[in-house]
Amino acid sequence: MTVTYELLKEDRITGARAGVLHTPHGDIKTPVFMPVGTQATVKAVLPESLVEHGVQIILSNTYHLHLRPGEDIVKEAGGVHSFMHWDRPVLTDSGGFQVFSLGKINSITEEGVSFRSHIDGSHQFLSPEESMRIQQALGSDIAMAFDECVPYGADREYTEKSMRMTVDWLKRCIASHDNGSQALFGIVQGGMFEDLRKISVEETCSNDLPGFSIGGLSVGEPKEKMFELMNFTAPLMPRDKPRYLMGVGSFDILCEGVSCGIDMFDCVMQTRMGRNSTAVTSDGRINLRNAKFKRDFGPLDPECDCYVCRNYSRAYIRHLTVSGEILASMLLSLHNIAKTVRFVDDMRNSILSDKFSEFRRSFEDRWYNQN
Amino acid sequence: MTVTYELLKEDRITGARAGVLHTPHGDIKTPVFMPVGTQATVKAVLPESLVEHGVQIILSNTYHLHLRPGEDIVKEAGGVHSFMHWDRPVLTDSGGFQVFSLGKINSITEEGVSFRSHIDGSHQFLSPEESMRIQQALGSDIAMAFDECVPYGADREYTEKSMRMTVDWLKRCIASHDNGSQALFGIVQGGMFEDLRKISVEETCSNDLPGFSIGGLSVGEPKEKMFELMNFTAPLMPRDKPRYLMGVGSFDILCEGVSCGIDMFDCVMQTRMGRNSTAVTSDGRINLRNAKFKRDFGPLDPECDCYVCRNYSRAYIRHLTVSGEILASMLLSLHNIAKTVRFVDDMRNSILSDKFSEFRRSFEDRWYNQN
Numbered sequence: 001m002t003v004t005y006e007l008l009k010e011d012r013i014t015g016a017r018a019g020v021l022h023t024p025h026g027d028i029k030t031p032v033f034m035p036v037g038t039q040a041t042v043k044a045v046l047p048e049s050l051v052e053h054g055v056q057i058i059l060s061n062t063y064h065l066h067l068r069p070g071e072d073i074v075k076e077a078g079g080v081h082s083f084m085h086w087d088r089p090v091l092t093d094s095g096g097f098q099v100f101s102l103g104k105i106n107s108i109t110e111e112g113v114s115f116r117s118h119i120d121g122s123h124q125f126l127s128p129e130e131s132m133r134i135q136q137a138l139g140s141d142i143a144m145a146f147d148e149c150v151p152y153g154a155d156r157e158y159t160e161k162s163m164r165m166t167v168d169w170l171k172r173c174i175a176s177h178d179n180g181s182q183a184l185f186g187i188v189q190g191g192m193f194e195d196l197r198k199i200s201v202e203e204t205c206s207n208d209l210p211g212f213s214i215g216g217l218s219v220g221e222p223k224e225k226m227f228e229l230m231n232f233t234a235p236l237m238p239r240d241k242p243r244y245l246m247g248v249g250s251f252d253i254l255c256e257g258v259s260c261g262i263d264m265f266d267c268v269m270q271t272r273m274g275r276n277s278t279a280v281t282s283d284g285r286i287n288l289r290n291a292k293f294k295r296d297f298g299p300l301d302p303e304c305d306c307y308v309c310r311n312y313s314r315a316y317i318r319h320l321t322v323s324g325e326i327l328a329s330m331l332l333s334l335h336n337i338a339k340t341v342r343f344v345d346d347m348r349n350s351i352l353s354d355k356f357s358e359f360r361r362s363f364e365d366r367w368y369n370q371n
Numbered sequence: 372m373t374v375t376y377e378l379l380k381e382d383r384i385t386g387a388r389a390g391v392l393h394t395p396h397g398d399i400k401t402p403v404f405m406p407v408g409t410q411a412t413v414k415a416v417l418p419e420s421l422v423e424h425g426v427q428i429i430l431s432n433t434y435h436l437h438l439r440p441g442e443d444i445v446k447e448a449g450g451v452h453s454f455m456h457w458d459r460p461v462l463t464d465s466g467g468f469q470v471f472s473l474g475k476i477n478s479i480t481e482e483g484v485s486f487r488s489h490i491d492g493s494h495q496f497l498s499p500e501e502s503m504r505i506q507q508a509l510g511s512d513i514a515m516a517f518d519e520c521v522p523y524g525a526d527r528e529y530t531e532k533s534m535r536m537t538v539d540w541l542k543r544c545i546a547s548h549d550n551g552s553q554a555l556f557g558i559v560q561g562g563m564f565e566d567l568r569k570i571s572v573e574e575t576c577s578n579d580l581p582g583f584s585i586g587g588l589s590v591g592e593p594k595e596k597m598f599e600l601m602n603f604t605a606p607l608m609p610r611d612k613p614r615y616l617m618g619v620g621s622f623d624i625l626c627e628g629v630s631c632g633i634d635m636f637d638c639v640m641q642t643r644m645g646r647n648s649t650a651v652t653s654d655g656r657i658n659l660r661n662a663k664f665k666r667d668f669g670p671l672d673p674e675c676d677c678y679v680c681r682n683y684s685r686a687y688i689r690h691l692t693v694s695g696e697i698l699a700s701m702l703l704s705l706h707n708i709a710k711t712v713r714f715v716d717d718m719r720n721s722i723l724s725d726k727f728s729e730f731r732r733s734f735e736d737r738w739y740n741q742n
Binding site: 043045313320329 | 411412414415417435439444447448454455456665666683684686689690691693697698700701
């Protein structure tokens, strides 16, 4: 197996755990936050800055790279690592989520999904086999199974049918995937229904794969519902394999996720907020467009020691933001990533030193007082 | 004097010279190219990347910083260096050029210029005294005198009157400027008229200032005309002071400028082209949107050893450009600056080793064959 999980420590009270994920491009300490590089670039951040701030792995998008520039070009460049000048691990999603959220669907059948490209309207087709072929051409360390992510509000019947199709698709992914060069992770679905989640875990995790994820959360449901389902689902998943909760990155969700035993997270929020004048701080989010920062010569976050907080003031970043300067996006995106990486690192350290419950209590006291 | 020029070597054949400019924020090897940081940021480039690629000094804009965020805020931040996290020298222009090119002029009198801000339409007034006050608040190492830059096509009468006003304004700049904390450079004007240029040099350079510039070129005139006037004007200027040709950065002009004895240059071209998918190379400019780069896995410029050329391919940067990624602007801007800095460094080294004429001949053979 190309990717293996080593469990180092489990918290005595919660489900939190610390481990190491061994991959072809190096070890990853878990729990881990993965910044997103949708189009083979973490938007507005140099790879060296990511490394300098402890980013261990990034996520890139099969859907986007398939449509542009095309996996053939990425492969000719020597794979996604070489193409984008990133020599640490890369995880690619399967394209399933984007097909449903960005493409214009023509038809969904057992065979696969016909859709139109959001870029040029061209006819496209993705299936389990096609997703595996593309991800292997991209050369990521971890490929995700091709799945359908049902929208919030989908009824039981649709959700069950879709979940069972995802289970079938997983078998086809496994059949067409060459596990020698890349790890394949399965995805648990089942929407908002606990019994369907349970079936999905059983059917998905019975396959001998190096890791599993929880998909289909953070699709519009209330946060309490998300938390309930995370707490229900994660403990059902294999203890000796990494668990990955897809598409979340807000600190409260990260903390809840770690608490119920999740090891991996990804989110576009850090860079999207960075391009929208917003910084994550220990005291909540701040929008740098706010006039109150005009003469604020302190750092974005007094508790942060990232490159941005060491060298730039809120007043300066506000000036950049108001002036439409690219450097605003660069600095805010980097800070938001650095702050999130640090937050997850702090959780990991607290698990290793038997202090996760204190960490969690102290974080939640502060978070829920300010939000 | 806070800024002094040390002449190290003069070419035997041309007017080219190599020297060192001593400033409060360190020494500058001349000839030197100064990237432009209009709004206190060299667009899309981190200061550390500039340092890594040999940038010695940047130019920032009085007009822009006065309107936004205001020199009071920059001063409160500890001056422009501290505000923007740049501890090498900074030159500020006087605002004159921008008032005429960006503002909506209400009136130009001996007293100064009334205009409307291009940002919010607010009424503004700049004068020699006001420009000095603002530049001293900004805290740059080198301030430029407040001048009128006449447009190409201005007649002799207007040009002479304007040139004489600029000479008078210089006296007022000197009278109101505190030379203790900042150097003040005078600006030679005189439009396209050699006799007026000669008078302007005499009247401007008779003031005991630490440096002088040539303004009013590259305003739309044919290149031959620009070259004629550069060659006419530069040798008239003091040999023991730095000579600065404002607003040019194309390699042919840099080479001609150095050849006639210019020591300093600035231009927005490098970063503007960077944001417009264009790279400067030894074989001319290339536009990365061009489909022919789709599978070109070589560097932007095979003769360049900058960070971008060492780590990224044309195919990747084309992908970023076509995909609208900020990283495209970041990488192209940095390469264009690095390439220009290297070009000027190469000229300096050739002067120091008595090989400038060979350098020039070899450069021009290649340049004029490709352009």
